[in-house]
Amino acid sequence: MRAWRVHQYGDYRDVLRWEECEPPPPPSGGVRLRVAASGVNFPDILAIAGRYQVRAPLPFSPGLEAAGVVDAAGAGSRYRPGQRVVAFASWGAHADYMTAPDAAVFPIPDAMTDEHAAALTVIYQTSYFALRWRAALQPGEVLLVHGGAGGVGTSAIQLGKHMGATVIATAGSEAKLQVCRDAGADHVIHHRDADFVAVVRELTGGRGADVIYDPVGGDTFDRSTKCIAFGGRLVVIGFASGRIPDIRANRILLKNISVVGLHWGAYLDHEPDRLRRCHDALCELYAAGAFRPVLYATLPLERYPDALDALRSRDSYGKIVLTTT
Ligand SMILES: NC(=O)c1ccc[n+]([C@@H]2O[C@H](COP(=O)([O-])OP(=O)(O)OC[C@H]3O[C@@H](n4cnc5c(N)ncnc54)[C@H](OP(=O)(O)O)[C@@H]3O)[C@@H](O)[C@H]2O)c1
Known part of the structure; x- marks a missing residue:
């Protein structure tokens, strides 16, 4: 798979590498998804620099959230291959495949685009x-x-x-x-x-x-x-x-x-059910037309560093989403 990877912490312009690597295996009680779109977040910059709350073990792919299709389900997962979902994790979203535990995976309604789903969670x-x-x-x-x-x-x-x-x-x-x-x-x-x-x-x-x-x-x-x-x-x-x-x-x-x-x-560790309730409430609001994510840009995954530039320079507004196709 293609993935943005970090082998040493530092400024993203110095340390981000665009690489080919093996897709991660689906975890027990979780899924691997084929990423269609991933959301870029301010904390990405901190995670790459090794300055975020949870330090990712090197090497890692940055990225907190993605939307796509379940590609493989681990033992005991409630999901099945082919389901459209969003997932979040401490890292791993800016790649062709990412993994997440079931508690951090939610189904996407048919009417929601991948770009909007990728902008929804965080x-x-x-x-x-x-x-x-x-x-x-x-x-x-x-x-x-x-x-x-x-x-x-x-x-x-x-x-x-x-x-x-x-x-x-x-x-x-x-x-x-x-x-x-x-x-x-x-x-x-x-x-x-x-x-x-x-x-x-x-x-x-x-x-x-x-x-x-x-x-x-x-x-x-x-x-x-x-x-x-x-x-x-x-x-x-x-x-x-x-x-x-x-x-x-x-x-x-x-x-x-x-x-x-x-x-x-932190609710993932303390009250995971509340995340699911929140997701369901947001999907209902979305279906009712109560909000639409404000997208500054939708860029191909390859242009992730440009997205981070826009975020860091404060030129961007709303959300930047990366797509894999
Ligand atoms: N607590 C949580 O669970 C949680 C979850 C998600 C995000 N966050 C945090 O929320 C913050 C904002 O995240 P975001 O995704 O909304 O980021 P963002 O899209 O980059 O927005 C941050 C906004 O902060 C303003 N700002 C003021 N001083 C700034 C400075 N010195 N540098 C950069 N921006 C400055 C900017 O507005 P102007 O240019 O208009 O001043 C900018 O639009 C981050 O610190 C992030 O870590 C927390």
């Missing part, structure tokens, strides 16, 4: 878990989404609107503000030109946002505590800015706010 599950279960977002509440034009950001805007919130999104260029509007944001803030704290206060009559979805961290997180409503929930999604922030406990106390973490992938 970002939409993250936003669904964050907004529905971690923040308990309620209809009529105000949701502030940072990094609104990014992968998780676009999905949070779409799901937040579907849940009945008024959505304010921040982004760093006019083009990205338009992406946020197109995803359904009611208000957008150019975070380079305006102080988002002041704008959110103004838009909410001084009250602040009930829920803040933060994949950026750093100063963005620090300043978010200044425009969160009494009783608000600040959801820690990630640190795209590169700095993990600290928070002073008096800020949490004074406004009765909750700071809640979300490490979506």
